[in-house]
Amino acid sequence: MEIIFKIIAIGLITCLATMIIRPVRSDFAVIIAIVGGLIILFMVIEYLSNVFEIFRDIIGITGLNSNLYTLLLKIIGVGYLIEFTAGICSDTGNSSLGDKVLLGGKIIILVMALPIITNILQIVMELLPS
Amino acid sequence: MEVEIIFKIAAIGILTAIIGQILKQTGKDEIATIATLAGLIIVLIMVLNLVGDLFNTLRNIFNF
Numbered sequence: 043m044e045i046i047f048k049i050i051a052i053g054l055i056t057c058l059a060t061m062i063i064r065p066v067r068s069d070f071a072v073i074i075a076i077v078g079g080l081i082i083l084f085m086v087i088e089y090l091s092n093v094f095e096i097f098r099d100i101i102g103i104t105g106l107n108s109n110l111y112t113l114l115l116k117i118i119g120v121g122y123l124i125e126f127t128a129g130i131c132s133d134t135g136n137s138s139l140g141d142k143v144l145l146g147g148k149i150i151i152l153v154m155a156l157p158i159i160t161n162i163l164q165i166v167m168e169l170l171p172s
Numbered sequence: 173m174e175v176e177i178i179f180k181i182a183a184i185g186i187l188t189a190i191i192g193q194i195l196k197q198t199g200k201d202e203i204a205t206i207a208t209l210a211g212l213i214i215v216l217i218m219v220l221n222l223v224g225d226l227f228n229t230l231r232n233i234f235n236f
Binding site for chain 1: 188
């Protein structure tokens, strides 16, 4: 449970480092911000994999077909990366680029989610008394 | 692993700035720009390694 304190500590240290280095070398401030974000992502990523193990067991029990699970995983991964990149873009000042990255990510996620939608529609059609 | 990399990058940044200033004072301006560029490249390589690690771990976890 103490990992939350490590995350807070690293966040604060990164902010201080960027504050100190900004007058000396402004481009390093952005790099330090990126590295701080990366470190926090590395710390929480194991917890994410534990959650996915539990998801896999649940889906195994409920008998849903497993490619939905891998699709869900990919969509979460895409969301994870897109949010990280958009954050960096807005950090470096070009927020319009960040919005474009977000738009691209949303479109990719929509395309990946289409099979799920068709799957649900099929299930609903079977339920309806034809 | 975590915190010292932030301090390492900050140290490299301050060092390259100081070296650049010293070289500028002694009149060698072009070497100063080369030195600052070298510092920047070193830091960029470190960041690229980190980003590469992130992508590999993500690929393993989300089995892309």
